[in-house]
Amino acid sequence: MPTLVIAFVTVATLALAAPAYAQISDGVVKIGVLNDQSGPYADITGPGSVTAARMAVEDFGAAKKNLKVEVIAADHQNKPDVGSSIARQWFDAEKVDVIVDVPTSSVALAINQVTRDKGKAFLVSGAAASDLTGKACSPNTIHWTYDTWALAHGTGSAIVKTGGDTWFFLTADYAFGHALERDTEQVVLKAGGKVLGKVRHPFPTSDFSSFLLQAQASKAKIIGLANAGADTINAIKQASEFGIVRGGQNLAGLLVFISDVHALGLEKAQGLILTEAFYWDQNDATRSWAKKFAERQRNAMPTMVQAGVYSAVLHYLKAVEQLKSDDGTKVIAKMKEMPTDDSLFGKGTVRADGRKIHPMYLYEVKKPSESKGPWDYYKLRATIPADQAFRPLNEGECPLVKK
Amino acid sequence: MTVFGIPTQALFGQLLIGLINGAFYALLSLGLSVIFGLLNIINFSHGAQYMMGAFVAYFALQWAGLGYWWSLLLAPIVVGLIGMTIERTMLKRLYHLDHLYGLLLTFGCALVIEGVFRHEFGSSGLPYTMPAALTGGYNLGFMFLPTYRAWVIVFSLVVCLGTWYVIEQTKLGSYLRAATENPALVQAFGINVPRMITLTYGFGVALAALAGVLAAPIYQVNPLMGSNIIIVVFAIVVIGGMGSIMGSIVTGFGLGMIEGLTKVFYPEASNTVIFVIMALVLLVRPTGLFGRAS
Numbered sequence: 113m114p115t116l117v118i119a120f121v122t123v124a125t126l127a128l129a130a131p132a133y134a135q136i137s138d139g140v141v142k143i144g145v146l147n148d149q150s151g152p153y154a155d156i157t158g159p160g161s162v163t164a165a166r167m168a169v170e171d172f173g174a175a176k177k178n179l180k181v182e183v184i185a186a187d188h189q190n191k192p193d194v195g196s197s198i199a200r201q202w203f204d205a206e207k208v209d210v211i212v213d214v215p216t217s218s219v220a221l222a223i224n225q226v227t228r229d230k231g232k233a234f235l236v237s238g239a240a241a242s243d244l245t246g247k248a249c250s251p252n253t254i255h256w257t258y259d260t261w262a263l264a265h266g267t268g269s270a271i272v273k274t275g276g277d278t279w280f281f282l283t284a285d286y287a288f289g290h291a292l293e294r295d296t297e298q299v300v301l302k303a304g305g306k307v308l309g310k311v312r313h314p315f316p317t318s319d320f321s322s323f324l325l326q327a328q329a330s331k332a333k334i335i336g337l338a339n340a341g342a343d344t345i346n347a348i349k350q351a352s353e354f355g356i357v358r359g360g361q362n363l364a365g366l367l368v369f370i371s372d373v374h375a376l377g378l379e380k381a382q383g384l385i386l387t388e389a390f391y392w393d394q395n396d397a398t399r400s401w402a403k404k405f406a407e408r409q410r411n412a413m414p415t416m417v418q419a420g421v422y423s424a425v426l427h428y429l430k431a432v433e434q435l436k437s438d439d440g441t442k443v444i445a446k447m448k449e450m451p452t453d454d455s456l457f458g459k460g461t462v463r464a465d466g467r468k469i470h471p472m473y474l475y476e477v478k479k480p481s482e483s484k485g486p487w488d489y490y491k492l493r494a495t496i497p498a499d500q501a502f503r504p505l506n507e508g509e510c511p512l513v514k515k
Numbered sequence: 516m517t518v519f520g521i522p523t524q525a526l527f528g529q530l531l532i533g534l535i536n537g538a539f540y541a542l543l544s545l546g547l548s549v550i551f552g553l554l555n556i557i558n559f560s561h562g563a564q565y566m567m568g569a570f571v572a573y574f575a576l577q578w579a580g581l582g583y584w585w586s587l588l589l590a591p592i593v594v595g596l597i598g599m600t601i602e603r604t605m606l607k608r609l610y611h612l613d614h615l616y617g618l619l620l621t622f623g624c625a626l627v628i629e630g631v632f633r634h635e636f637g638s639s640g641l642p643y644t645m646p647a648a649l650t651g652g653y654n655l656g657f658m659f660l661p662t663y664r665a666w667v668i669v670f671s672l673v674v675c676l677g678t679w680y681v682i683e684q685t686k687l688g689s690y691l692r693a694a695t696e697n698p699a700l701v702q703a704f705g706i707n708v709p710r711m712i713t714l715t716y717g718f719g720v721a722l723a724a725l726a727g728v729l730a731a732p733i734y735q736v737n738p739l740m741g742s743n744i745i746i747v748v749f750a751i752v753v754i755g756g757m758g759s760i761m762g763s764i765v766t767g768f769g770l771g772m773i774e775g776l777t778k779v780f781y782p783e784a785s786n787t788v789i790f791v792i793m794a795l796v797l798l799v800r801p802t803g804l805f806g807r808a809s
Binding site: 156321328342374375377 | 522637642652737775783
């Protein structure tokens with residue numbers, strides 16, 4: 113399929129760049145939202161993330177502050193080669209200053225390297241692999257919303273605690289699946305549980321029956337789904353067809369987004385336990401933001417990835433304003449220095465290894481009878497405080513931390 | 516008892532699952548074969564038409580309250596009519612040109628159709644409930660066979676063999692095959708060849724839509740469901756021999772089973788195994804397993 117660099121451009125100001133921002137390269141802060149615009153992760157990230165980035169630019173008040181900001185977007189088709197060539201073109205030819213979102217860990221890891229080589233900035237919201245703040249950490253990257261370590265310690269340990277001590281993994285066969293499986297396996301083994309088997313399935317896969325049958329034969333109490341998006345939806349749907357849950361085994365969706373729950377319907381999704389950084393119905397501020405978002409996004413509520421894009425872009429622009437420069441390395445350093453504060457994630461910090469720190473939430477999907485209508489899907493089971501939600505700084509093997 | 520470390524019981528289960536997936540492959544490659552064998556059109560919008568079939572089932576349920584059984588009838592008709600419109604207004608003009616132009620046109624149509632559906636319905640898909648009569652399943656001892664999957668195999672086999680019978684063994688089928696060989700002569704016998712071509716295209720498309728309805732309760736009704744499967748189905752048609760009706764049915768089921776076995780022994784390769792086989796077959800028999808040398 114040809115490389116489709118789709119849609120772009122909006123937002124800007126009327127005035128020319130004021131002298132105050134003389135160090136902004138070519139007078140414009142150019143934000144590139146790079147994600148899956150058309151594939152299995154498009155509802156989780158996709159055009160919704162572009163909308164979120166634009167809302168951040170508007171709420172920051174770039175126009176009033178005489179700061180010229182432009183948002184462009186492209187589709188990386190979940191392919192690392194496509195993603196890195198777009199990134200290079202953006203940095204070299206189109207003068208993009210910061211790339212945001214980038215789901216699909218294999219693509220994000222590639223762009224992590226490109227951004228570092230070019231001295232630009234990279235704000236990850238969509239990708240999950242905890243390696244981004246571990247071995248692959250970079251002075252030019254901040255990992256914003258969630259990661260595989262947080263998911264494993266949220267959902268994984270909650271399930272182990274309730275007696276799910278033998279596991280079988282269905283793992284998407286690329287960087288993200290491997291990282292999520294690795295981090296969850298650690299949690300299971302540490303709690304005295306056992307991993308009875310695992311199967312690596314191609315990404316994307318539509319028919320899981322063969323893999324589910326293997327999981328069934330393993331007799332593991334828990335079938336851990338180390339995959340995401342359409343893969344997770346199909347696996348859950350087909351597991352109910354093959355009588356997995358009736359047979360006494362339970363599913364653990366290690367990464368389930370609200371858009372997945374919406375697509376599955378509560379009938380099939382009820383009872384799932386999942387870890388999220390954001391839910392639209394948390395408080396007045398999240399509700400009012402989500403309502404504005406939904407009006408611009410075909411009435412779909414934002415996923416945590418999209419909310420994360422908003423929060424990250426807002427903090428980025430604040431740092432640019434303080435620094436009066438959009439030099440990638442300097443802005444990322446400034447972002448780590450400044451405490452974060454926005455209406456969606458509240459107050460937080462960015463750690464030396466590039467990990468953004470905030471609480472995570474353990475939710476359970478409501479029964480159809482408990483839900484008041486579309487998108488009323490979660491009830492809170494536990495809040496994981498910010499200091500426990502993410503991997504401790506000294507355990508990640510990030511070279512930036514040792515210095 | 517084990518085979519290469521896999522209990523034979525588990526192997527039976529995997530073979531049966533392969534057969535189920537093969538049923539979808541067979542139904543889809545059958546439609547492609549009919550269209551290619553009789554009309555010489557490489558129908559790249561087959562995947563999009565399969566997806567539309569599933570969406571018609573979804574709309575029928577949401578808007579008109581018509582359930583699964585009605586959709587089995589309705590979706591092929593609706594999507595078949597859309598296909599015929601495409602044939603009448605666009606494809607018809609390309610018959611005197613190289614095959615590649617038809618391929619490009621149908622590929623373009625597929626991109627447009629999928630793009631529109633994706634824009635409207637997102638990429639996560641929509642849920643479609645299984646008909647009550649087909650829920651539940653049988654315990655076969657070596658595996659739990661959902662009733663619906665059993666239904667898919669039986670239904671698909673009946674449709675495939677029925678189509679093969681009509682095209683290869685009946686008078687209507689002989690007209691069709693004759694029209695492919697020599698349209699002018701068949702026209703001279705008083706048969707309206709252009710209309711027959713339109714109807715044949717419509718029929719091939721209807722088969723895709725039928726497969727879409729069958730798939731709706733198992734997979735999500737998803738704008739991308741067609742683009743995921745179409746490449747595999749094309750490989751199957753090539754392996755079976757372009758245009759060979761029986762070839763596409765047999766290879767559809769057969770490759771489903773081979774893919775199923777790959778998922779046990781080396782799951783990472785399960786999405787490439789069919790293409791490896793395609794390469795091997797083309798090296799040995801460039802016309803495919805059941806194809807006739809032209």
